[in-house]
Amino acid sequence: MHLESLSLLNFKNLEEVDLQFSPDLNCFIGNNGAGKTNLMDAIYYLSFCKSFLNPVDGLNVRHEEEFFVIQGKYQRLGQDESIYCGLKRGQKKHFKRNKKEYQKLAEHIGLLPLIIITPSDIDLIMGGSEERRRFLDGLISQYDQIYLDHLLRYNRALLQRNKLLKQFASERSYNEDSLDVWDEQLVHYGNLIHLKRVEYIDRLQPVFQQYYELISCGNERIGMEHQSQLYETDFALLLRENRHKDRVVQYTTVGIHKDDILFNLGDYPIKKLGSQGQKKTYLVALKLAQFDFIKAMSGMTPILLLDDIFDKLDKSRVEQIVKLVADDHFGQIFITDTNREHLDQIIRQVAADSKIFRVSQGTVREQNHEEK
Numbered sequence: 001m002h003l004e005s006l007s008l009l010n011f012k013n014l015e016e017v018d019l020q021f022s023p024d025l026n027c028f029i030g031n032n033g034a035g036k037t038n039l040m041d042a043i044y045y046l047s048f049c050k051s052f053l054n055p056v057d058g059l060n061v062r063h064e065e066e067f068f069v070i071q072g073k074y075q076r077l078g079q080d081e082s083i084y085c086g087l088k089r090g091q092k093k094h095f096k097r098n099k100k101e102y103q104k105l106a107e108h109i110g111l112l113p114l115i116i117i118t119p120s121d122i123d124l125i126m127g128g129s130e131e132r133r134r135f136l137d138g139l140i141s142q143y144d145q146i147y148l149d150h151l152l153r154y155n156r157a158l159l160q161r162n163k164l165l166k167q168f169a170s171e172r173s174y175n176e177d178s179l180d181v182w183d184e185q186l187v188h189y190g191n192l193i194h195l196k197r198v199e200y201i202d203r204l205q206p207v208f209q210q211y212y213e214l215i216s217c218g219n220e221r222i223g224m225e226h227q228s229q230l231y232e233t234d235f236a237l238l239l240r241e242n243r244h245k246d247r248v249v250q251y252t253t254v255g256i257h258k259d260d261i262l263f264n265l266g267d268y269p270i271k272k273l274g275s276q277g278q279k280k281t282y283l284v285a286l287k288l289a290q291f292d293f294i295k296a297m298s299g300m301t302p303i304l305l306l307d308d309i310f311d312k313l314d315k316s317r318v319e320q321i322v323k324l325v326a327d328d329h330f331g332q333i334f335i336t337d338t339n340r341e342h343l344d345q346i347i348r349q350v351a352a353d354s355k356i357f358r359v360s361q362g363t364v365r366e367q368n369h370e371e372k
């Protein structure tokens with residue numbers, strides 16, 4: 001599967017862009033603030049119906065303009081696919097596949113698999129546990145509708161239980177039975193979600209370790225540990241034991257919504273003790289493992305977006321990543337850099353077709369390989 005062409009109108013700092021891509025390697029080169037990441041974001045939008053940077057759609061409309069349009073033409077499983085996304089300030093977003101508007105955006109997710117590696121991934125390590133749960137849930141639910149359904153039902157039950165706990169406090173009344181209904185639901189769906197999370201982390205772990213070893217030349221030991229209260233105690237018992245506490249604090253303090261993933265380097269948390277380059281290596285390995293996963297589950301090779309991937313990495317790690325992505329295991333790749341040297345290094349190693357685009361103050365033009 002690959003993106004053949006992209007047209008943009010008023011998307012962030014990109015006023016009008018029309019580009020034809022290589023099915024293999026596409027490089028965006030330009031100075032800081034030129035618009036390289038915005039191009040990546042537009043491609044991300046076409047797969048996930050939203051920006052990876054900015055959850056408020058209206059902020060992606062070019063300043064002083066009223067609307068944006070993103071259009072992409074894809075080759076997917078031997079067929080042409082035309083995807084349209086349009087937004088007028090203050091109005092609903094329109095998202096179309098082959099001119100037909102989606103009723104629900106969720107129907108589109110998974111159609112055009114894509115993995116992005118970006119500097120903002122650092123939130124996965126440095127942010128709170130909800131970042132890591134979102135990563136894991138996103139990974140599983142993209143191709144497992146049942147898991148997504150269980151997650152939605154669990155969250156709904158959690159919301160209702162928390163509402164009741166608040167109500168008890170404000171009305172100073174307490175009815176055990178009304179909590180039981182929600183506890184039953186939490187236990188049922190929570191246990192199913194727990195089993196799936198355990199299974200998926202077990203599957204992700206070895207692939208992730210392999211990528212990390214490849215990039216770091218096997219010099220460092222890493223780990224990923226799923227932390228859940230359900231490993232130690234039965235969920236129903238846990239809820240019963242913590243009922244009194246939950247009533248006092250007015251929310252549910254135990255359950256799979258408290259899970260975390262501990263990212264380790266050696267015996268220590270990478271969050272506290274890892275260097276910037278080690279954290280970056282960790283994230284690249286994690287995302288490449290996610291790539292393999294999605295590839296296996298979707299039966300398609302995802303598009304790979306590498307945004308500013310070489311920043312903070314030493315020469316040897318850069319070389320290892322270049323070798324990795326030059327492998328034909330990966331399909332269409334988009335890569336941004338301010339440094340032409342890195343891109344030339346990749347282009348030299350990749351036997352496949354490649355294109356270079358110069359991005360400058362919101363304009364983009366294809367340049368030939370000799371032009372510097």
Ligand SMILES: Nc1ncnc2c1ncn2[C@@H]1O[C@H](COP(=O)(O)OP(=O)(O)OP(=O)(O)O)[C@@H](O)[C@H]1O
Nearest residue numbers: 012013032033034035036037038059060061062063
């Ligand atoms: N809605 C918008 N309208 C106009 N410009 C915008 C909008 N949103 C963001 N920008 C501008 O886009 C520019 C950032 O572009 P982008 O992040 O793509 O840069 P980049 O080329 O990736 O830079 P770097 O190398 O620093 O990562 C900024 O100058 C920012 O002000």
